[in-house]
Amino acid sequence: MIEIKTASEIEAMKPAGRFVAGILKELKETTKVGTNLLEIDEFVHKKIVDRKGAESCYVDYAPDFGTGPFAHYICTSVNDAVLHGVPYDYSLKDGDLVSLDLAISVNGWVADSAISFVVGNNPDPEDLRIIKCTEEALAAAIDTAQAGNRLGDVCNVIGDVARTYGYPINLEFGGHGVGRVMHGDPHVPNDGSAHHGYKLRPGLVIAIEPWFLKTTDEIFQDPKDGWTLRSQDGSRGAHSEHTIAITDNGPLILTKRD
Structure with missing residues (x-):
């Protein structure tokens, strides 16, 4: 069921958005060559412990697309791993091309966001290009998330940006509703038909998350951990995500990092 938030509920979601945004901003600034993925996880763990009212959305999360409960505080996808x-x-x-995906609940309200970046001094231009594609697709989708437009309009512009860059599109995983839970209705795929689908209304809160792989739309679940999704052909991917609220005054980015 698609939930519509009141203005006061959207206001109550802002602390979670700021918290998630701040952590990702700090991680992007401090993650470098030599940083261990477990250090990143522990950094997030400590931030959650130190923040009153904060709870991880990942620890003990056990949806049907994973194998057993997730046991960490952040998703860290590197190179051919994308989700x-x-x-x-x-x-x-x-x-290394790193994607960090983070969802945290603060006082019962969830925010979800993701970033991708390259560590070190020798980034592959193709890595920077696919990151830029996800960021442009996200920005275009947010601009399109206006009250009165359709969900298909948002999805369509994501797909259009990917096609402009020449990247294939996977529709299995995408954005979603956000509120008291991390994953709710509606599903927000990374392509769709303009002028079709759910009519956007003020109070709708969704996570929009373009992710693409360089040369394939086929993914597989890493059997070693039962969770990590990797490209079928070993090509690298990138992922960008914000939680936004539809308002009468346009889209409000709850996880804005500046």
Whole structure:
């Protein structure tokens, strides 16, 4: 069921958005060559412990698309891993493409956001290009998330940006409703038909999350951890995400990082 939030409920969601945004901003600034993925996970764990009213949305989360409960505080996907990456004992190398996806509840309200970046001094231009594509697709989708437009309009512009760059599109995983729970209705795929679908109304809160792989739309679940989704052909991917609220005055980015 699609839930519509009141103005006061959207106001109550802002602390979670600011908290998630602040953590991701700090992680992007401090993650470098040699940073261990488990260090990133522990950093987030401590932030949650130190914040009154904060709870992880990931620890003990056990949906049907994972194998058993997730046991960490953030998703860390590196290179050919693009979604649901489980932190493990790996120290980042020069040129690694890192995607960090974080969802936290603060006082019962959830915010969800993701960023991708390259560590070190020798980024592959193709890595920077696919990151830019996800960021442009996200920005275009947010601009389109106006009251009165259709959900298909939002999805369609994401797909249009990907096609402009020449990247294939996977529709299995995408954005979603956000509120008291991390994953709610509606599903927000990364492509769709303009002028079709749910009519956007003030009070709708959704996570929009374009993610693309360079040369395939096929993914598989890493059998080692039962969660991490990797490209079928080993190509790298990127992922960008914000939680936004539809308002009478346009889209409000709850996880804005500036």
